[in-house]
Amino acid sequence: QYTLRHTQRDALQAFLKENEIDTGIYYPLPLHLHPAYADLGHKEGDFPRAEQIASEVLSLPVHPELTEEQIVYTAEKVCQFTREIAPSP
Structure with missing residues (x-):
């Protein structure tokens, strides 16, 4: 997998799906919001950069085949999306 960031991650994922490109979101939650770490008492907003990044990352397929x-x-499709549909600031 090759992971990239885009502020319009969900729209990019939908665009790539329309163009028959599989993607994955492997880390939808930052660790401090994951149920396994709930006993640490962290809440949304405690780590804003981690939350931002978790909302922006998208993994593209990378494999030998x-x-x-x-x-x-x-x-080309990632570039098209960024250029024409939703430029990332």
Whole structure:
């Protein structure tokens, strides 16, 4: 996987899905908000940068079976989204 950040992560994920590109969000919650760490008493807002990053990360497919054509297509679609649909500040 190759992980990137975009302020419009969910829209980017939907755009890539429309273009038949699989993606994944492997860390939807920052650790301090994960139920396994609830006993530490942290709440939303305690680590704003971690929360921001968790809301922006998206992983693209990377594996040996990807062809160069698929890699270029994926890169072009990410660039298209960023250029034409939702520029990231």
